[in-house]
Amino acid sequence: MFSRFSLLVLCATFACVAALPDQVHIAITGNPGERVVSWVTAYTADTIVQYGSSASALTQEAKGDETTYRTSTTLLARTLHLHDVLLSGLQLNSRYYYRVGDSVSGWSEVFYFDTKIDVPNTPVDIIIYGDMGVSNSNQTRDLLVDEIQAGFSSLIIHTGDFAYNMQDADGVVGDTFMNLIQPIAARVPYMVCVGNHENDGRNFSQYQARFNGISRYTATTKTNLYYSFNVNYVHFVAFSTEMYYNTNQTIAEQYAWLEADLAQAVANRDKQPWIVLFGHRPIYCSNVDDMPDCSSDARTLREGPYSIDNLLAKYNVDIFYSAHEHSYELTWPVSKGQWQEFPNPNVYVNPIYTVNIIAGAAGCPEDLSYFDSVFYGPWSNYRSASYGYGHFMAHNATHLHWTQNIAEGAEGTNDLWIIKGNATEVAEHAHNFGFPPSPAPVDECDEYCFATCSSVAHRQGKSVEETHTSCGASCNCDTRVSAGKGHEIGKKVRVERSRILRH
């Protein structure tokens, strides 16, 4: 057993968890007037939050309990002591100051959070992004801190891929990441879903442990791998796309739960008119740099036996947020290869399909994902291979506004209004547009050629446009179709149906 002194020395030597509480972060439970406060210590300690209406009057106290987590299966593994406390009965639209720890082991600095977002029937402004690492994320984190200092206080959703990778260096990378986001996550509830970089070979154990507060107090499922919560006008549903790529029986349980949760959400639509699903990997995307992200991997999620596209369509989900691609893409409303286009690309009025938003550009050690300038999904409305993150604003039951910073705002924004309602309600907004019927799906052979050409272009470091003429000829689609093999070939290698758009 290590003494506290020896642990201090070890932490100083190996830069692990500090002696005092660190990695402080908060979450919401979905119930107004509640917050979960979580932190980590290097050794066992009492689990106490002292809080109050000013930094000098932390007059209230709440206790939780401690669980432990071994950072690896090796003999040199560290034990992290995870602390979670549920604060309940908080005044709405108030600011609370707090610190965590205990009088023996020591206290954290004093943080504060706001409960403005808890007030019913008020607009909610939520920041959403994915794929944020320890390195190459300074710019985004600085902007987030600036926003918080300017008054942003409601909620952040990080759609998977943390730290790169939390399990590395025996979890020290995870410690570093959680401390880097502490100035953000100790002030604003930090809600999450799991990504491929959390696959530590131990059932995403680092992710599950470090966001254990969500499993304990937010998720009725008792797991942070898939869960849901309400925020004012919005029902948010988090799920794991990673189950689709790791043999795991849990996928059936998750899918059954998703069905039940979304069915209940539809029944509750008078209270939460907006239904938003978020997971890590996209089901529609146009990037051409990292095959098979936007081809077979996307198709697995979209068309496999546990089809997410089917759920989005069946329950009229308004938006599916994902990441994984280190870029930004906005689709037209799309479902099962059919899509709608609107005269104003920034205003969707009563969309009948789900809008897909891929926002994985918060910054990480890997390269930005790029797009081809000519070939992209016909259901794709806007693409940007630049860093940034977005704001989701549910103004009310009929008006939702999304804004993505392009190149962290240096190149402006891409924004989208989604407007739902009867003619009168829609007319109340300045933008009032109809929409034409969906274009017809394109030929399957074209899709096969596109997949082939994208691959060739990527290997040669050229654009698809540069390689398409010769490559398209070599695809020899007509011959393959006449030989009766077109469908078979398409099944094996084609990218998503309706992918090609030529200008």
Ligand SMILES: [Fe+2]
């Ligand atoms: Fe990813």
